[in-house]
Structures are given as C-alpha cells and as structure tokens.
Amino acid sequence: MAIESFIIKTPCSSANIGPGFDVIGLALSMYLELHVTIDRSKKTSTYPLNCRITYEGEGEGTDEISLDPEVNLLTRVALYVLRCHDQRSFPCETHVHIKNPIPLGRGLGSSGAAVVAGVMLGKECGGLKHLTRERLFDFCLMIERHPDNVGAALFGGFVGTYLMPLKPEDAARKEIPLSEVLPAPAGGIDTGIKPPEPPIGIGHHIKFPWAPEIKAVVIIPDFEVPTAKAREVLPAQYPRLDVTFNLQRIALLPVALGQSPPDPELIYLAMQDKLHQPYRQTLIPGLTEIVESMTPSTQPGLLGVCLSGAGPTILALATANFNEIAESIIAKFRANNIQCSWRLLELAEGGTQVLRD
Ligand SMILES: Nc1ncnc2c1ncn2[C@@H]1O[C@H](COP(=O)(O)OP(=O)(O)OP(=O)(O)O)[C@@H](O)[C@H]1O
Numbered sequence: 369m370a371i372e373s374f375i376i377k378t379p380c381s382s383a384n385i386g387p388g389f390d391v392i393g394l395a396l397s398m399y400l401e402l403h404v405t406i407d408r409s410k411k412t413s414t415y416p417l418n419c420r421i422t423y424e425g426e427g428e429g430t431d432e433i434s435l436d437p438e439v440n441l442l443t444r445v446a447l448y449v450l451r452c453h454d455q456r457s458f459p460c461e462t463h464v465h466i467k468n469p470i471p472l473g474r475g476l477g478s479s480g481a482a483v484v485a486g487v488m489l490g491k492e493c494g495g496l497k498h499l500t501r502e503r504l505f506d507f508c509l510m511i512e513r514h515p516d517n518v519g520a521a522l523f524g525g526f527v528g529t530y531l532m533p534l535k536p537e538d539a540a541r542k543e544i545p546l547s548e549v550l551p552a553p554a555g556g557i558d559t560g561i562k563p564p565e566p567p568i569g570i571g572h573h574i575k576f577p578w579a580p581e582i583k584a585v586v587i588i589p590d591f592e593v594p595t596a597k598a599r600e601v602l603p604a605q606y607p608r609l610d611v612t613f614n615l616q617r618i619a620l621l622p623v624a625l626g627q628s629p630p631d632p633e634l635i636y637l638a639m640q641d642k643l644h645q646p647y648r649q650t651l652i653p654g655l656t657e658i659v660e661s662m663t664p665s666t667q668p669g670l671l672g673v674c675l676s677g678a679g680p681t682i683l684a685l686a687t688a689n690f691n692e693i694a695e696s697i698i699a700k701f702r703a704n705n706i707q708c709s710w711r712l713l714e715l716a717e718g719g720t721q722v723l724r725d
C-alpha cells in the first residue's frame with residue numbers, strides 16, 4: 369500500500385492529586401491527536417527530515433509550537449526513538465497533522481502527552497513492533513524525568529508511578545539525563561551518531577481502581593506556569609512533619625478514590641498536601657484560599673480539590689453540582705484579577721491508542 373494512515377490519540381493528565389507529588393497521575397478525557405499519513409510512493413521530499421508538520425489548537429501560530437521536525441517536541445521525541453534504531457529521519461514522505469486541545473503550561477500534562485505521542489509516533493513510523501508500552505515508558509523518561517504525567521498519558525487510568533534507581537554504570541553515562549526535564553531529547557541534534565538507548569526498566573506503574581461516580585472539574589486560569597519554574601520554587605529539603613503529613617495522606621488516596629460510593633470526608637482529607645502546593649502559591653494567586661475554603665460541607669457534590677500538576681489549573685473531584693463548583697472557584701480567581709475557563713472531564717481508561725482503518 370503506497371499510502372499508510374493512522375491516528376495516535378493521547379489523553380491529557382493531572383499529576384500529584386494533592387499529596388502524590390511526582391508519583392500519582394490521572395488520565396483525563398481531553399485528547400491530543402496526531403493524524404499521520406505516510407506516502408511511500410514519494411522517493412524524495414522537500415520537507416526537512418521527510419516530515420511535514422501542520423498544527424491546530426492550543427498555541428497555534430506561537431513560538432511555543434515549532435513546525436520544524438528537529439525542534440517540535442513531538443517530532444524530536446519521535447526522531448530520538450527512530451535514531452536509536454538506526455533510522456535517521458522519518459519515512460519519505462510523512463505528514464503529521466497535530467490537533468491539540470490541551471492548554472500549554474497549565475498543569476494538564478501537555479508536554480507529557482506530547483512526549484508520549486512522540487514516542488508512539490517514532491514506533492509506528494519506524495515499524496518498531498518489538499517496542500512494548502513498558503519499553504516506550506523508558507524512552508519517555510529520558511525526556512520527561514518525572515513519571516506521573518507520562519505514566520498516565522501512556523497507560524491511562526489512575527496510576528501510581530515509580531522510578532528504579534539507575535545502575536552505577538548507567539548513572540555514570542553522561543548522556544543519560546539526571547535532570548528533571550531535558551532541554552532537548554537525549555541525542556540532541558542529529559550528529560550522525562546513534563543516540564544512547566534508555567536503560568531498561570527505568571520506570572514502572574501500577575493502576576489503582578477509580579470509582580465511576582467521580583468526575584473531574586478542571587478550572588483553567590488564563591496564564592501559563594512553565595513546569596520548570598514551578599519546580600524552582602520548591603525547597604531542596606522538607607521538615608519531617610510535612611513529609612509525614614503527605615505520607616499519611618498518600619496511603620489513603622488510592623483507596624479513597626477507588627471506593628464506591630465515594631466518601632467525601634475521606635477524599636477531602638486524602639487530597640491535602642504540604643510538599644508542593646504551599647510553595648506554588650507564590651506563582652498562583654488565590655491557590656491557598658481555594659484549597660482551604662472549598663470543602664464538601666461548603667460545596668455539596670465536591671469530594672476534594674487540589675492543584676493540577678504544576679498548575680495553575682485547579683482540579684476539583686466531584687459527583688454532582690459541577691457548574692456551581694466551577695463557578696465558585698472561578699469567582700475566587702476573579703477576585704485576584706484572573707480569568708478562567710473550565711471543563712468537565714472523565715477518567716480516560718485506555719491511555720494512548722493507535723487507530724487504523
Ligand atoms: N502538542 C505539542 N506539540 C509541541 N510542543 C508541545 C505540545 N504540547 C506541549 N508542548 C511543549 O510543552 C511546553 C509546556 O510544558 P510544561 O511542562 O511547561 O507544561 P504542561 O505539560 O502543560 O504542564 P504540567 O506538566 O504541569 O502538567 C509548551 O510550552 C510546548 O513547548
């Protein structure tokens with residue numbers, strides 16, 4: 369067949385869910401889509417690396433989204449996977465049309481979704497059938513070092529994620545990133561040299577049950593907080609009491625959110641945090657007030673509220689009165705001169721899918 373086409377569909381995600389900093393991820397029903405066409409009848413291409421990128425959605429036409437395949441986050445990641453398998457460029461001629469409804473830099477895992485869709489694009493374009501989802505997770509972790517968003521976007525559902533310590537010989541490899549997020553994927557600009565393959569089994573995940581009554585209200589402020597900036601405000605060390613506070617709640621969280629019918633008081637308690645939200649208040653005016661004032665007793669239907677990922681989006685888990693809950697949070701942001709939009713989302717169970725006719 370001269371023309372091959374497929375769609376890669378990856379959910380957005382909310383990380384942390386309060387106490388589970390860099391551990392817990394929740395895949396939600398807003399999807400990044402890549403509509404890919406490979407026209408193998410073409411023997412040469414005028415596009416760099418044989419790849420034409422078109423884009424619609426969040427960030428369209430801005431500097432944040434490059435249409436150069438060596439620069440765009442999604443295609444850079446795909447090239448990293450291809451180059452680890454001795455393929456220097458995309459098949460001739462590849463067209464990737466990106467449809468992205470996930471707002472950038474808002475705490476809904478836009479970069480995690482781009483990284484996951486990118487590794488899947490590399491696998492599909494390269495015909496790399498041997499790459500399992502677990503192995504693709506290793507590739508994702510070479511680019512986005514915290515596993516919560518990428519774990520949820522790749523595997524779907526409500527997940528706990530964890531990293532295995534690198535072996536001493538891998539930790540000594542200069543090209544294995546030890547920082548949180550690489551400025552460029554391992555291997556970087558094409559030097560003609562095969563980039564370093566990720567160590568095997570860097571990251572793992574476990575799926576938790578999710579009560580079907582629970583929906584996610586996401587309130588999205590109209591400004592960005594880049595994840596790197598939201599990590600810079602965190603301290604290098606924490607008081608023991610604060611760590612214990614989070615450990616006690618993270619032990620409750622997966623049980624509390626899996627029980628049907630949900631217990632609002634238990635969930636509210638289980639979603640509290642002292643490790644990242646108090647520090648991020650400096651970047652997100654109104655955050656502490658929202659988290660402290662929104663309770664199941666003041667808002668019927670509400671289960672719990674937290675910062676989504678690195679923010680500024682607020683995640684409210686609820687079983688009813690979604691509109692009232694969203695309006696109440698929007699009013700608190702408005703008092704700080706911040707405008708918001710909101711969406712009602714559901715658990716995205718399946719993770720990243722590749723759809724073919
Ligand atoms: N579909 C995409 N295509 C290309 N680049 C993207 C895409 N989605 C996100 N990005 C890149 O990722 C950056 C946002 O990443 P960042 O980690 O700061 O925020 P986030 O992933 O939205 O939030 P969080 O990690 O807190 O959930 C954007 O500025 C853009 O450079």
Ligand SMILES: N[C@@H](CCO)C(=O)O
Nearest residue numbers: 383389390595677678
């Ligand atoms: N766990 C990460 C998620 C953001 O990508 C953080 O809170 O910084």
